[in-house]
Amino acid sequence: MSRTTRIERYRNIGIMAHIDAGKTTLTERILYFTGRIHAMGEVHTGSTEMDWMVQEKLRGITITSAATTATWKPMRGPFAGLSHRINILDTPGHVDFTIEVERSLRVLDGAVAVFDASQGVEPQSETVWHQADRHGVPRIAFLNKMDKVGADFAMCLHSIRQRLDANPVPVQLPIGAGPEFRGLIDLLRMRAFFFDEETGESSEPREIPEPLRVEAEALRLRLIEACAEVESTLLQKYVEGRLEDITEEELELALRTGTLQRQLVPVLCGAAFKNKGVRMLLDGIINYLPAPSDLPAVEGVKPGTQEHVTRASRDEEPLCALVFKLMHDKAVGSIVFLRVYSGTLRTGMTVLNTRQQRRERVGRLMFMHANKREEVDEVHAGDICAALNLRGVRTGDTLCALEDPVVLETLHFPEPVIQLAVEARSRTDQQKMEEGLTRLAAEDPSLRVEVDPETGQQLLSGMGELHLEIVVDRLRTEYGVEASVGQPKVAWRETLRQRVRQEYSHIRQTGGPGQYAQVVMEVGPAPRGSGLVFVDETQGGVIPKEFIPAIE
Numbered sequence: 174m175s176r177t178t179r180i181e182r183y184r185n186i187g188i189m190a191h192i193d194a195g196k197t198t199l200t201e202r203i204l205y206f207t208g209r210i211h212a213m214g215e216v217h218t219g220s221t222e223m224d225w226m227v228q229e230k231l232r233g234i235t236i237t238s239a240a241t242t243a244t245w246k247p248m249r250g251p252f253a254g255l256s257h258r259i260n261i262l263d264t265p266g267h268v269d270f271t272i273e274v275e276r277s278l279r280v281l282d283g284a285v286a287v288f289d290a291s292q293g294v295e296p297q298s299e300t301v302w303h304q305a306d307r308h309g310v311p312r313i314a315f316l317n318k319m320d321k322v323g324a325d326f327a328m329c330l331h332s333i334r335q336r337l338d339a340n341p342v343p344v345q346l347p348i349g350a351g352p353e354f355r356g357l358i359d360l361l362r363m364r365a366f367f368f369d370e371e372t373g374e375s376s377e378p379r380e381i382p383e384p385l386r387v388e389a390e391a392l393r394l395r396l397i398e399a400c401a402e403v404e405s406t407l408l409q410k411y412v413e414g415r416l417e418d419i420t421e422e423e424l425e426l427a428l429r430t431g432t433l434q435r436q437l438v439p440v441l442c443g444a445a446f447k448n449k450g451v452r453m454l455l456d457g458i459i460n461y462l463p464a465p466s467d468l469p470a471v472e473g474v475k476p477g478t479q480e481h482v483t484r485a486s487r488d489e490e491p492l493c494a495l496v497f498k499l500m501h502d503k504a505v506g507s508i509v510f511l512r513v514y515s516g517t518l519r520t521g522m523t524v525l526n527t528r529q530q531r532r533e534r535v536g537r538l539m540f541m542h543a544n545k546r547e548e549v550d551e552v553h554a555g556d557i558c559a560a561l562n563l564r565g566v567r568t569g570d571t572l573c574a575l576e577d578p579v580v581l582e583t584l585h586f587p588e589p590v591i592q593l594a595v596e597a598r599s600r601t602d603q604q605k606m607e608e609g610l611t612r613l614a615a616e617d618p619s620l621r622v623e624v625d626p627e628t629g630q631q632l633l634s635g636m637g638e639l640h641l642e643i644v645v646d647r648l649r650t651e652y653g654v655e656a657s658v659g660q661p662k663v664a665w666r667e668t669l670r671q672r673v674r675q676e677y678s679h680i681r682q683t684g685g686p687g688q689y690a691q692v693v694m695e696v697g698p699a700p701r702g703s704g705l706v707f708v709d710e711t712q713g714g715v716i717p718k719e720f721i722p723a724i725e
């Protein structure tokens with residue numbers, strides 16, 4: 174009999190990083206080591222398995238949050254030898270796609286934050302880190318590119334502590350750095366592992382090289398102190414000076430608890446490009462990051478009431494799942510990505526979409542692996558899967574059992590900041606463009622498509638220039654639309670928001686200190702400001718209409 178249940182052997186994770194830190198390379202290596210792909214593509218040749226879309230291949234950046242399933246049996250730690258399922262949600266590093274990160278953060282349970290070891294914390298890693306803080310996501314850190322000239326382990330720890338206000342706890346110490354990066358010291362076992370230069374495989378455990386012993390011992394003591402703050406049994410041994418009585422297993426469990434409670438961030442390192450440290454990172458993902466069952470029950474309300482409902486991560490609970498992404502695929506049509514929080518979803522079953530107030534019959538269900546799709550008859554609590562033929566579903570919808578309806582909090586998407594006018598080159602193109610934009614906007618809730626009531630121009634609003642450029646690219650490559658594109662400008666909603674923020678803050682300032690409206694957000698329907706409602710996020714409450722400037 175296995176020591177753990179199925180759901181305890183799940184890890185739904187994201188890999189988050191500043192662009193170029195090596196997220197794509199690492200993801201690909203993870204898929205390679207977990208046996209799902211057998212030939213590793215190089216990022217710059219555009220053949221990595223995670224990058225599905227043509228644009229991503231051309232640009233070498235990852236845009237969509239594809240969910241990929243892999244399996245891993247850790248070699249050591251409390252779950253050693255047990256096969257685990259890792260669902261990897263791709264989280265793009267570019268600032269224009271923070272929205273994609275936001276939606277992944279909503280449905281993942283833990284994350285690996287990847288840093289370029291020669292750079293430390295970079296701006297986008299900071300943004301994503303704070304997003305993950307807001308979502309309460311437990312994290313481990315991976316200092317990648319330890320083989321790069323300028324790689325600096327201590328600088329990275331310092332930068333994580335300072336810039337992210339986090340508590341980084343190294344569980345490894347690199348042996349050498351830059352071209353001299355030769356191995357890792359495991360600070361739990363106090364053993365050294367050397368890499369094979371060709372394959373990146375690590376050697377059998379060896380003695381710690383003498384010049385690194387003092388530093389390794391100091392870091393181990395730091396590790397013990399961090400664990401003692403989490404586990405009282407360890408604290409006892411620590412204050413009594415019985416350090417030699419502290420076992421590797423106790424430390425592993427304390428690190429896990431500390432990570433889950435977000436008191437500490439275990440730090441691992443390596444060079445993904447050279448396969449170094451990737452297997453140990455996979456062990457770290459299983460050993461430190463949460464299973465769905467480690468997290469509190471998901472909360473929602475009974476439709477049409479204020480009644481609070483919770484659903485624990487268990488198959489025995491009534492079904493509830495959140496739609497977090499829609500994609501269009503030429504071969505199979507619309508693909509709906511779901512996170513199942515509780516219960517079981519089967520093909521052929523009829524479920525309730527509570528936000529759209531309609532019933533849906535579940536067609537095909539599948540897991541997406543890096544290079545193939547695996548059709549299944551049912552999916553369970555904790556699963557992240559794809560469903561086909563769910564017609565009336567939108568991003569953020571809840572699917573649930575007919576007899577036990579619940580609405581989970583939907584996904585929130587911020588207002589677009591950049592706007593672009595597009596004009597089709599011909600009437601046929603116009604038709605194709607309308608069809609294409611309808612589909613693209615359904616997939617991407619941060620894209621807004623509207624017609625300027627004055628000029629009749631087609632306006633696209635999005636999260637940044639790159640975002641809209643990609644939309645226009647997709648119109649051309651996927652829908653065959655040739656369109657001329659105007660100059661990007663700040664979206665009128667953003668202009669209006671800034672003006673309200675200014676005026677309203679000014680009025681607030683006169684109300685005395687502490688009365689500033691720091692963030693003013695608009696909600697409500699278009700067009701052109703009619704019926705818009707502005708909410709003061711600092712104070713709460715709706716801003717009175719007289720403070721909202723007229724729009725010319």
Ligand code: GDP
Binds near residue numbers: 191216446
């Ligand atoms: P992403 O933008 O975070 O997805 O980063 P990529 O995976 O595309 O990597 C960015 C660049 O860094 C590519 O040229 C990679 O080959 C390179 N790279 C990735 N991992 C490593 C590594 O471990 N060492 C070195 N030296 N370069 C790496």
